[in-house]
Amino acid sequence: MTLGFPNPSRSFDETRNAVRFIGHDGMFEVPFFIEAGALAGPLRAPGRTGPGEADCLAAFDAARSSIHEVARKAYTQGRRPSYTLTAADFR
Template sequence: MALNFPNPSRNFDASRNGVRFVGHDGVFEVPFFIEADALMKPSGAAGGIETTQAECLAAFDRLRSAIHDVARKIHNTRRRSSYILNASDFR
């Protein structure tokens, strides 16, 4: 079954400086975490430790389609129970 994202919710994780979101592969939840640097580089923001929750969530919302595409690609090639997406995944 294909990975999809029926739930648009996402949460900022301040301790790890990034955003968590969940995909679904059939009945299975597939957790993802995307690092703040991966969110900020494509959007032109500075990124780094000064990245705020609002900046990360806004960047995630702007890039949601591309993030989901990368998440699907990675899930299809590397089956795992959870994934961490970083800037190199978007090159």
């Protein structure tokens, strides 16, 4: 099977400072996190310390297809209990 993202749900995980989303490989759920720093590039504005929850979720929605592509690539590199995507994954 291949990794798909049939459920568009995502949420902000304050503890991890990341957006959480779920992929599916057949009947298996695969949890992913994308760090706020990976979403922060276009959100950085003068005087801001970092993106908030609403900013992160909006940035995730705007870049959903590219985030899913990077998640698929990370998934093919080895099975893990969860995957955390960082800014380095998008270079």
